[in-house]
Amino acid sequence: MALRLAADVCTATTDYGTVLLDQRSGQYWELNPTGTLVLRTLLQGGDEQDAVDALVAEFDIGRDEAARDVATLTGQLRAGGLAS
Template structure:
């Protein structure tokens, strides 16, 4: 997965902001969403991102896979990410 061209990722402390230059809209990410997005952008898959989330926040382990799937669906629906061609 990668950010769609025209989407800028900017870290702000532990959190981040995504800017869709096409629409001018911002998406603020909390520290948890930032951790998941970084894992995915580094070439990880949703299961790996869920594992990273569970390791960083053990209390989130029971819902980590569903949380990652929901977050990824939001990113796709907003047109902020695309699948990399292999």
């Protein structure tokens, strides 16, 4: 399933990855390059399997670990109210 950020969440690209700012709470999250690739893939309309494929292609990581990482990140973003 593609991911959509909440209306009050802004993103900024950094030298290290991506920062997400929740303007409602003032809290921010910093995503490393792996998280940035997952987020970018999902925001561009890809599903979680596309994000897994992107991780496996870009980084030295197995499919099982990539799938866990994608599920963890998307779960945390949704639980934090940053995405749906």
